[in-house]
Amino acid sequence: MKSKQKFGWFAGIYAVSGALIIIIVTIFLWQQLSPPEKQLLGNVFSQYALFILTAGFLLFAGFGILIEWVFRGYIIPINSLSEEVELIYSANPSHRITIEGSRDIKHLVDQINTGAERYETLKNNVSKQINSAMAESEKEKNILAAIMAELPEAVLICNREGQVILYNTQAKRFFNEQIVQIDKAGNSTANGDPAFTFEEKRFLGIGRSIFELIDKHVIRHALDEMHKRLHRHDAEVVSSFVLTAKGNRLLRAETVPILTTRRKFSGFIIIFHDITQALRTESRTEFLLHSFQDRIRRSAASIKSAIGIMQEYPEMDPVRYERLTKIIQNESTALVHVIQREAGEAFHQDRKQWPLVPVSASDLVEAFRKKAINVLNVALTLEKGKGNEWIRVDSYSMVLILLFLIDRIIKIIGAVEFFCSFSTSDSFVHIDISWEGQALKLEQMRTWENQELHIGREGLPLYLKEVLDHHEAEIWPYCDRETKIRSCLRLYLPAYKSYPQDTARQVTVLPEDRPEFYNFDLFHQQGQHPDLDDCLLADLPFTVFDTETTGLNPGVDRIISIGAVRIIKLRMLKEECFDALVNPERDIPAETTKIHGIKTDMVRFKPGIDKVLPMFHQFVTNTILVAHNAAFDMRMLQTCEAKTGIKFINPVLDTLLLSDVIHPEHKSHNLSDIAGRLGVEVLGRHTAMGDATTTATLFLKMIPLLGNIGIYTLKEARDASQKSYYARFKF
Template sequence: MRRQKGLWGAVMAGALALGAWLVLTLGMLWSTLEPHEQAQVAELVAPRIALLFMAWVLAAIAWWAFWQHVHRRHIGAPQRLAEQVRGMLGGASSKRLAVQGEAGMAALAAAINALADQREALRGDVAAQIEQASQGVQQEKSRLAALMAELTQSVVVCNLDGRILLYNNRARLQFRALSQAPTLAGGAELVGIGRSIYAVFDRELVAHALERIQERRARGASHPSAQFITTTRSGQLLKVQMAPVGQVGSDDAQAPLAGFVLMLDNVTRHFEDEAQRDQALQALTDGSRSALANIQAAVDMLGFDDLEPTMRERFLAVVRDEVRTLTTRLNDSTQRAAEGLKTRWPMEEMLAADFVVAAQRRIEAHCGFKVVVDEVEAGLWLRVDSFILLQALAYLSQRLRDEFALPFVALRVAAAGGRAQLDLIWNGSAMSTETVMSWEMDPMRLGAEHLPLSVRDVLDRHSGEMWFERDRARAQAFFRFLLPQASAQDGAEQVALAQLESRPEYYDFDLFSVRGIASDLDDVPLTELTYTVFDTETTGLNPSGGDEIIQIGATRIVNGKLLRQESFEQLVHPGRAIPAASIPIHGITDDMVRDQPAITAVLPAFHAFAQDTVLVAHNAAFDMKFLQLLERRTGLSFRQPVLDTLLLSAVAQPSQDSHRLEAIAERFDITVLGRHTALGDALVTAEVLLRLLPLLQQQGIHTLRQAREAAEKTYYARLKY
């Protein structure tokens, strides 16, 4: 607000000068009059002194209007132009200057635009040459992104401080399962570029694994690694394999490490299965020991020649009963062991609808007739070896075509008592039980291809069954397969994985060179800080008067990059009705928040998401007031530093007429999407912050302390809620 102070100072100085000139003129005129003339003038002027004062006031107002016009046209306009040029120079905006005002300013703006166009053209040429020269690097980068995206194992790369540099889709899904609030933060409070892996793993455990790797490197091991199993805070059991990452460009095996790679495997279910098998084995052992003891005692008694017939029959009955019990127990254990082996066979979780489409293509390609999809239950997941099961369906379809000259077959899938029921249907002809058994037991043949497996082998591999049925009402016959369903957890994991982007943007190898940031963030350069940029939508504008948060949205900036995929967005039930007057602004209705969690459930997840970062908001005093009022209710406080893009804009561009978010975005040529949604405003605010940082550096503001001190001196810093 230095510009406003200077304007008012000039206006006041001019008004005082005008008054002084008026007083001096009257004094000079008074000195030329004779005493009797002075008396006459005083008698005439005294009743009209108010008119002289009013004339001075009107002259001062005219002076103010004139000076404001002159200042805006000849002083303010060049200042605004200079700020816009600095924005273009620092890369904050690519928007061209508006050519307006007097001829000289318009010509200057046009010349600056021409220079900017020339610079953009040169930059484009340089970028094209750089892109052409770095095509090989980009290709390798794309291959790495594709490889990491499609890996079925969770992979996380960290620097030596435990800051995450890279993670793949599977790791993102894995951390979501480990989250204590998976439906709110989705694991985003645990995994993210620049976040600490120690939010999941004990620091000492990781340090011990690194020491073991260093010892193996010192002994000359070419590929040292370490493994450990740990329990997460959410109670999951993780098996972790750690491998070192050496310094870039160093072939020395003893050179210091740059970081480490973690390959994660959730073994909770496997561990539970093993525990169940151990318990079953222990029960079998204990039960068999008792049965064998009883049998041995009975056999010993049967060895006596003088044993009475009734006693002999009693001991024989004991032997028969114990043998029967032991046989039953062994059969049950064998069946459970077989089920365990089958579940460990490398099956895949597949949506039934996708499997039917694949079967339709495979049968049509092999048999040359139409395949109709009769009915597929939505949301049904299968756990199958899809390749060999498709081969079996194609084989049976081929035999049906050869035997009965069918024009088409149909497929139908539905759930049936915890299993999946797959039907291969045709119209008309039936067949004998002997034919069905023959087709089931014969080795499969598809054209000239001979397969070593039979349909029975395929069924055994899936622990399934198949039989022949007729539907006389519809004049149909069909083979019915009973197949295993995927568990609800497996299906959910596959859906979540399918919804993730196949090419991740969440990696930043520049963080290899970043070591631990000092705990005193005030002295850290602005470009090295990690930011959580957030926004809230509320029931109204009076946090102290009972208004509540109805939505929180946030995103992260790490290493000067906006990580759009690492975001937080959640509707909140406010515990009160949303005023009708506020609904047109944010578009959130009572129906939208009716089934949403309360702020006491949402705020802990957001608190974890924003941990160890600098908070950023536009008009942050408003949002922070809501968070501060929630401290007593939730027990959570946000003690990290806060930056306000409203204040920073006033620091970087003080001559601009408006510092509203829309006005700043327009100056910086930022596309505004989802205005007045919490996440949409947070993303725009993050873009604004990235544009403001170079402008602040031009003014000598490089650290967080300098930015906060400059912001506190602005006029807008006096806003309170």
């Protein structure tokens, strides 16, 4: 409650209670008097009524003036004093108190200001020391950042919940503003599936989920595989997979676990290698090699056969002899051409870019069984395999192949129950998928080769043949001539005899203390879906934003600019900002241009709100929205709902309301005044990005001030805001 209101209440209560006391005492005395005394008193009162009432009024007024003097001279200044002192010690040590009041209060203010001078000097000295230490720390962080930036590979480090806690420039190049396709159920996955309904831009950033960037099925598969290997204490625990990134680049990813000293899983590192070019070269090389081999074999066969015939039948007719000679000449010329022109190109290429990792056949079929049940919802029985043979595969794409086969068998044959087994022969491992019913023919399978591996929501933009060729694998219908009970499709994979363990990537085990030159402590964050209301403000991710508009009427005016910056763990991520001009599809009034400086010409060729808002919506995913006078900005966003279909359901905090919660005695809570109070420099006022940055800086200053008055969680901040005076503003 404000001091003036307190004074009003106090004066009112004093007047009412004083009047009540006088009335009660008068009634009591009146009842004690005898009738003659009452007669006498009545006569006196009626004779001197004017004097008595005047005296009574003057008495009340005198007391009222005295109370007001005490309030103005002591109580109101003391109330303000506590706020001002808190401001000095919590937010702005340069602030000095200029409160009017009694002589005693003025003396007290002088003393406090003197104390504040000393405090400021002391704090500046401490700040210098802290800044010096931080500069040192920053230098070390920059060294790490430089090392990370120089790595040719893209690196992402995630905590156990899959939130990104560190990434380098290369990762940003591959993943920031990546376009993903979203299906009707809102799931994102690989490209190319006709079930997808629209595209969305995804951002890479600290605190964002890796599952938003990379197909969650692929990541889960890699994590499952990694956990299984950790559990078995395998020497090689790295799980590899391939994926597509921005610009259809094909990346090879290695997932490396991070373990605590007690070997508990606490996060993982993903290292990405861009294999797009290498794979193209490799595919071409493989093609050239096969073609080279085939052509040599063909030519050699023709030459050898022709020479053999000429030697065996020397008496043959001249015409036939001439023809065979011509064949030898032609094929010899062809051979020379192949050797001179093509062989050189075919060799000397690195053919190791798409990694094939040793996996036991039993692990592969078990992973396949789980996926078949989850993705295709079919009954798949694993029949005991013979031995535990190793194969070298990219396990995710190989599981996709098996799923692809079942999916197609269901569509063609209509089988509902499947059996899977593996066996070995010579140098092959066979994985058999069998079912009771009609057999498949090669003719039916012919079209599959050039189909992409997509099954339901999972998939890779790679052709079946491409993946099979890379594994040197083949598939064809297999008929068990003895039983003939079931039809079968057999996948032939080359058996892998040795398992080199010396090349295993080392598991990262965290030291007891924090890493020496990177002082992040984000491994122990809350769960992926915490109960937001009870979360500490200091732990929550925020997006602080501001909009500039064509005017101040949300029903009529339109957004022309959106600026936003993210706050994670009380740190403003200035490098992860959103700054977009929007074409409002109408002229911007000159009077508003004077405020924000945005002219119609500047936005004429910018994207409309239907393009910008989906990107902004994605940018703010899983964060709390913060704005100054948020009611206006949120209303502006709401007016775009009908056009864009996008609804912002994030929790919202308003710095205007929070300022009033912190400093109820201050009349003004506009951005500039709050900034002045809290000692924040205002940059780019009335530009969306400038105001968003200023608001974010103010918000960071407000969080400890809120803590001083017992507001720590999101719910507490929101409840306090609702009670504040300015909550009554409605747009």
